[in-house]
Each structure stands twice: as structure tokens, then as C-alpha cells.
Amino acid sequence: MAQSFHYDAVKIATYNVNGINGRLSVLLRWLKEASPDIVCLQELKAPAEKFPEKMINAAGYQAIWHGQKSWNGVAILSRKGPLQELRRVLPGDPADMQSRYIEAIVNDTVIGCLYLPNGNPFPGPKFEYKLNWFKRLTAHAKKLLAEDVPVALVGDFNVMPTELDVYKPERWLNDALFRMEVRTAFKKLVDQGWTDALRKLHPGETIYTFWDYFRNAYERNAGLRIDHFLLSAHLDKRLRRAGVDRHVRGWEKTSDHAPVWIELKKRN
């Protein structure tokens, strides 16, 4: 068996599905293949009542979700332990109606599932909204760390943290995913004491989680690393493996993102 380990692992994944109903067959195929314990989904692009709960349940997962008509939408799935929802709104702006955050406790671990705004075009109100959302996330993240419990902030951050995370950095300098303000915001967040799990286990390696639909981006490996796992110190200590299921990006009717995952040593 290729997949045989000397420890019991907890596998957590994140997947921007780009429309959960349009991608349902891809999602279910991947869930069966990868068998993650916890999954954070982004870009459901469906209102609450159109979340395919029965199919997700039939695949072996409980779910909580925060839907929205047409855009955004986030969900957390769990294969084993129950999900105890903590919040479904990022604090700090009561006027913000976009479904971009949901948080739950699963097996004593806090999972914050997020879909950070894209922010394009720069300059403009969307970019300002992104920076403000980042500030709110950073403030909330600080509170989570202060609670001194195992926490993971997981999802589509819409940021390439460094030049290593972009196939052609020079072309992205003025893009809202790579503007220095946004990279700086990501670094400020990480410097609170979070671990960028993929980067820690694969330093110096080219890792992408997204490839455009056009210009044969996937075939050319013209990708971006924008889906991330930020781990508190408790989880960092348990981190064993991490990767990208990049082959899923090659499937028919697939999302432009690939699923990303980590494995944690199980708690004693």
C-alpha cells in the first residue's frame, strides 16, 4: 500500500469549487478518492436552500454552510466528529453582507473557513474592501490565537504570498492578488504566530493551487498559490504532510482551483 502511515492522521482539505452544484460530480468524486476528514469549501455560488446537503450526507459528511445567491458562499464538511458552529460572519463590519466566512469546532479544533475578496480591479472600492476584510481577519485571528486552542484558518486567501507562488511575478505586480499591500497584509497576519503549512513542509518548491481556464494555463503550469492553511502552534506541532491534488484540476467540468490538504498527527 502506497498510503500507509505509522500514525493516525487527521486530514483537512480546502477546495474552491467554483459553483457547488455545477461541480457536484467532481466534488463527490474527489471526496471519495481523497477521503478527507474535514473540508472547507469556497465559492458555493448557491443560496442556502440550494446547498446539495443530501448528496453531501450520502457521501458520508455532515455540513454547515453559509450560502448566497450567485456569488461567494462557504461550507465546512466533517466525516467524523460533529460540527459545532461558532460564527458565520467575520466580525468588524455589520454592513458586510457577503458570505465569506464560517467557523466551527470539529473535534476540539477551531476551523475558520474563509474566502477572502479578490480585490480587482486595483485601484478601486473592491481593492479597499479586500484590504479592510484582511484587517478584520487579522483582528479576529489575533483573538483566536489569544484563546490558546488549536486553530486553523483555511481557504482561498486570494493572495500569492511571495514571488515563488506566481508563475510570472512581474506580470502580477499591479494585480490585487499580488499588490505589495496585500502581500504585506498576509505577512502581518502570519507573523502573529501562524504557520503557512504548505510552505513549511515544501520550502523553495513551486506549488500552485489555481490555474486559469484559458490560455492552457494548467497544461503550461501557469499557476498561482492562493489557497492556504494557517495553523496555530498547537497544530503546527502535529503537522506531518501537505499537498495539492493537482490532478483534479485536469478532470472534466472541474474548478479552476485544485483541492489542497494537510495531515495532522492525531491528538493523543
Added chain:
DNA sequence: ATGCCGTGGAAACCACGA
């Protein structure tokens, strides 16, 4: 360098994504 692709929703085009 660019929405050339793809989704959802409303209305056979538009908003939005990264």
C-alpha cells in the same frame, strides 16, 4: 497584457472571478 473560460441569473446579455 488580455477574462480568450466558466458559472449563475436573468433574459439571450451581464456580473463576476483571478
